Amino acid sequence: MSGAARWAAFAAEDLAMAQAAQGLRLWNQVCLHAQQTAAKSLKAFLAERHRPIPMVHHLAELLALCAEADQDLSRFEDRCYTLDKYLIPLTYPDAVPMDRPTACPPRRTPGKHSTSSKSSARRSAFISA
Numbered sequence: 001m002s003g004a005a006r007w008a009a010f011a012a013e014d015l016a017m018a019q020a021a022q023g024l025r026l027w028n029q030v031c032l033h034a035q036q037t038a039a040k041s042l043k044a045f046l047a048e049r050h051r052p053i054p055m056v057h058h059l060a061e062l063l064a065l066c067a068e069a070d071q072d073l074s075r076f077e078d079r080c081y082t083l084d085k086y087l088i089p090l091t092y093p094d095a096v097p098m099d100r101p102t103a104c105p106p107r108r109t110p111g112k113h114s115t116s117s118k119s120s121a122r123r124s125a126f127i128s129a
Contacts, residue, residue, distance in 0.1 A: 007040050007044035007047050008041070013105065014037040015033070017067035019031060028090055035087055038059050038079075039059055042063060044063065045069070045070075046065060046069075059081075060080050060081055
């Protein structure tokens with residue numbers, strides 16, 4: 001199995017875990033495994049192009065390296081930053097404010113600041129990609 005295929009297989013496992021956690025309403029785990037899915041997918045992209053795989057976890061940094069090979073990938077920059085902001089709070093429980101049981105943002109009140117269905121569809125597409 002090639003290096004790219006191994007990274008892709010690990011990404012697929014993280015995606016399966018994110019989906020399983022979603023079914024169990026374990027939102028910290030959904031966010032963590034979604035972030036890890038994206039990181040390992042970007043590393044698979046680098047491996048497929050015989051580029052060095054850095055030992056980093058921040059998606060923005062990985063995406064910048066991938067965009068050197070394919071500038072079209074820059075369109076995922078906002079999504080990478082969104083997932084990156086959860087990395088530290090999801091990894092270190094003491095990074096989450098004491099009044100919040102989860103690192104994920106609180107649900108928004110419908111109508112006031114609710115996420116549009118278009119945004120939700122884009123997030124789902126990013127996780128599925």
